[in-house]
Amino acid sequence: MSEALEVRGLRVSYATRSGWRGAVAGVDLRLERGAAHSIVGESGCGKSSLALALLGLVRTGGRREAASYTLDGRAWSLERPETLRELRGRRVGLLLQESAQALDPRLSVERHLRAALGAAREGAGRERVLELLARVGFDAPVDLLARLPHELSGGMRQRVQLACALATGPSYLIADEPTASLDALLARRIVTLLASLVERERLGVLMVTHDLAAAAELGGALSVMYAGTVVERGPARELLLAPRHPYTEALIAACAAREPFDEPLRGLPGAAPQGALERDGCAFAARCPLARGACRSSRPTLLKLAPGRELACPPRAEGAGR
């Protein structure tokens, strides 16, 4: 039995005044246990919609459909409420961006964790609470039990949230922008924690991020999204050092974390589209230096370029074959 969360042909759309608008336009994704996979891309590329859909969630006014959804070798129907309840939290945990709203301001750290544990088992004890807090890197968890969310720093709140997500013992964790708005010390701490969950506890961790350096540090696979589709995929570090898709190249050229630091930053003119392209053709063609006629008429598919490397750019894929 393959231990992986696998989705094929995933589509997410939102209702607008002018009909359904695609946010995720047919994405295949495989997240193995004991492996990390990061999704990068800019606002409106569909990365958060994709992450939520892996939990069977969709934002208000949206709908999702997938050709198949398989968890540890078993096919799941995302349409049945009872399978969704089993999936969310128990099989797949969720960690959101740090914000004051992620925790209930009236509940102590202990009450939060007891509630998270209660969903999984009866008589969740203090020992389990302390164990979870230790697992997310708190050295003196006892001192923390009675604290309210506003008495914690942003980084501490983020770790309490992670402890809640781990309470039910999920095999997979979806982390949506877990390092956004954290300072360097706290961001490092969260990425190190996620990496140790992958390595020591064999969790499958999917991280949605706009931070390319965070994806490099987490390691594992990297998917680059643009306008609701994956345009390039490969091992994170290899992909960042040798990108093939013109969009990935542009994103890296604009990234301040890229080294060496004396190379100038190059902004990508124009703005990323919000949602999927409604006509045929490559969504990036309008901003692409390599675009040719065929790019505007037929939609490129994600093709295997080399072991572990996939690319949706015909002009580049041909170049690589020579």
Place this chain on the structure above:
Amino acid sequence: MSSAAALLSVRSLSVRYSRRRGPPLDALREVSFDLGRGEFLALVGASGSGKSSLARAVAGLTPCSGTVRLSEASGARAIQLVFQDAGASLNPRRRIGAVLEEVLALGPQPRSSALELLERVGLGREQLLAAPHELSGGQRQRAAIARALAAQPRVLVCDEILSALDTSVQAQILELLGELRRARGLGVLFVTHDLAVARRCADRVGVLHAGALVELGPPAQVFGAPASEHTRELWGARLRWPAPHTRP
């Protein structure tokens, strides 16, 4: 920059917040530095190090002790603050053009038009009649910068203005700040939690720790050979770009 050429001199700036319980909190302690004409000075530090207190104190938005002095005679609005949440400085019920006209009307003659301001920040006629919510995040941040420029500032204080923006849009805003510095000699005080932006784009970097300025100098020196343990720790913790030798 030597203090003789300084555009802005900040001396012994301190900010103290009183708390309902316990002793008052010293958010900023005796911070002194100069900002040169056209200079990009980045201020970094961990959460709670006093970065935002410093930005607000320099912009005159929080009670403080010490002095903040501009070298040349300038109006009261010569130091302008741009926030992370660009929407906060734009009235949600006014169109962008009207917001700009309002600020321009308070200034001296001859003055630029709202359209000229928008063009200076890379926007155009289409945005004149737009409401803030109709703009993308990057456009809104440009509009907030245009609003600050309408006051004809000498110094722009930017408090985490890139945090909510995408990578490619961040690079566009940094390019815009570069143009404004070169063309108008605008001094930029840039508060950020992004060490890579400070390392890459700043003329000088200041490191704050527990309200004190523990280090100030060119970025290659501050991060390459840090004098302070806090700088070393902060820079060492940053999420790193992969090194080429890890390439398979």
